Amino acid sequence: MLPSELSSGDVIADRRADYAKMLAESGEPASAAELMEQALELTPNWAAGWFTLATYREKAGNTEGAIEALNKVLALDASDVFGARLKLSVLGAADLPDRPPSRYVERLFDDYADRFETSLIEKLGYSVPQKLAALIADTGGIPRDFRLAVDLGCGTGLFGPEIRARVDRLEGFDLSKSMLAKAAEKHVYDHLGQADLSLEPELSGVFDARLEAYRADLITAADVLMYLGNLHGVMAIVRKLTVDGAVFAFSVEDAQRPAGYVLRDSLRFAHSEAYVKEILAEQGFVVQNLARSVIRMDGGKPVHGILFITRKSA
Template identity: 35%
Template sequence: MTHVDEDALAEAYNKGLELEKAGQLDEAAEAYRTALALDPSDPGGVSIRLAAMGRAASPERMPEAYVATLFDQHADVFDDILVEQLGYCVPVLLREKARALGLGPFARLLDLGCGTGLTGVAFSDCADHLTGVDLSEQIVEVAYDREVYEDLYVGEAVSFLQEFEEEDGTRSDWDFIAATDVFPYLGAIEPIVRAAANRLTEQGIFAFSTETLPAEVLNGRDYMVGRKQRFAQSDDYLKRVLASEGFDILAMDPITVRMEDGEPVPGHLVVARRRP
């Protein structure tokens, strides 16, 4: 295991933050690149900051170390920040959309990036067995206290779909896979859509939320890191990948994902069915 000089890392990262805040983006980028060289696992998410500043191409996904650190740090106040301050209500919107489409009840529901369990709560009345998985151990502990999941795991969403087996070695499939507020941390969506298709029962449902940006900002790109340091995907990209992996789109509704700095963050609520 490579030793990381934590003091040097903190110094470079904090220098980058100060320079970025002061508007000295080239100098900030230099400091961030130093931090990235010191620890390529990137727990501070400097690769995302570089992309958001326009000083590097968007990576395919956020670093796992960064996402885990981010959510671990906010676990105790996660719901207050997300729901009360940011007006996040995607799990409720998804439950209403499932009802409107006549979907459910579900025998087995998998909640990817379950967070504190908001989607689990929203679907607790229409799923016999709920499984949750999240990268953040502290967040999973909060979800456990909600007592809505039969099973909870700490893990990355795509890896979980690709690798998970029951304790007896048998394979698990689900008839509903939800991924609310996961795609903004992924960028490239082919791996998660392909993995979800492979773990769904025949005509199973994959439902997720995305964030988006105006076409002129995306400028023909499938996805990019926006100014708020989260990924946005284009409509055409979503449709193309879902179709290529054997999904029919049942709904792709424009929604406000959250409020941020007093402004609505636009996105989509997508519900897709695996073809027989």
């Protein structure tokens, strides 16, 4: 929940929500759902509360009830800051979306920023920055050093230190201001800016206008594209941001299927190798190197990914 929405505005409803959380954490989601229902009788317009109720109902095996609660969330919050449409798609109650709502992604990482690195690296074994940097270094036929590198979805700046020694200028862009603030603390990037990769592929309003005249010869996107389904827009952005011969290095979660992309229970997208290669070809990028690897853990299970090193045709 958003900090401003942790409270329903009603003391009794909040108390019941707190008890419901305790029951859920104790392994009693059905009882938790009953208490949340009582809380929402007092505060029927509390979108965060309805989303919490959907979570409890789903864990209790009440899929129909979860869907009902998620639809209530959407009726109360058109911006879909909680990602209710994504969850409805996972539950089979909505079509597969092209991308998540921008407000959902921004809120997710703003809330996550303070514990992001501890959680991702120490608990989930996240390893994409090191593996992607190593793959760039091991790929023949591409430059050893770069004039301008742009790190898309830079987050807290985990990839920056891995590539800094090989670039003259390093710029990072992310949707979350809180994540950018953490990246700034590393003093690795020459410039940091807010950008939404899910927008249409016009540079205006997305990236600093100077990039139109000073395009990059290296673009990176480590653990970013799993927050987009359809990759046509972001690939078009990369094409516009790069000079001929530029390197585009990135990772995706491996859909482990012959084509297309899927939305997983984690609410992250996974893409097939064939799907990614098709869009790369459309935008004039040729795959120079590719590696499959476990990129993190999730719920105690390995998440398989594909790392791509590509180059823009002249």
